[in-house]
Amino acid sequence: MACRLSELVVDCRDPEELAAWWAEVLGYRVLSRDEDGAVEIGPxxxxxxxxxxxxxAPVADPSPGKPRLHVDVSPSDRDQDAExxxxxxxxxxxxxxxQTGEENWHVLADPEGNPFCLLRRRLEPPPTPERPT
Structure with missing residues (x-):
């Protein structure tokens, strides 16, 4: 059996603020808050x-320079321009x-300057879990 990607950890100055921002972008909610100040969000x-x-995860001074990992997001309920x-x-x-300007994606930065890409391809939103009635 292979491994599966279960979580991504982002070092940042203000975990509450950045978690709230990404939760709004992704339609996620806060799942937990740790004593050390880390905030986990998810579906x-x-x-x-x-x-x-x-x-x-809170860090006093996130590492400067080009990150070795970035997030790609895809619109789920609108086209790329609206998103x-x-x-x-x-x-x-x-x-x-x-980038050259010829790409079919947009490179953006979140409020702390972490780059991410908005892809063109629209993905269906994940299914909503059934709730007991």
Missing amino acids: ETGFGGPAPTLVF LDRLLALGATPADVG
């Missing part, structure tokens, strides 16, 4: 579900990582 299914969770407008309204900013 309704929680940790171990079909999508990985994100853990925002770009939504992300910019939430506080994302355009980022230049050396």
Whole structure:
């Protein structure tokens, strides 16, 4: 059996603020808060579900320089242009990582400057878990 991606950890200055921002972007909710200040967000299914969770861990000074990992997001209920407008309204900013301008994706940065890409391809939203009635 192979491993499965279960969570991504992001070092940041303000875990509460960045977790809230990414929760809004992804339609996630806060799953837990640790004593050390880390905040975990994820889908309704929680940790171990079909999508990985994100853990925002507090660090005094996140490492500068080019990150070795970034997140790609895809629109799920609108086209790429409408999603770009939504992300910019939430506080994302355009980022230049050396792209040519011919790409069919947008490179943006979250409020702490972490780059991520908005892809063109629209994905269906994940199924909502059934709740007991």
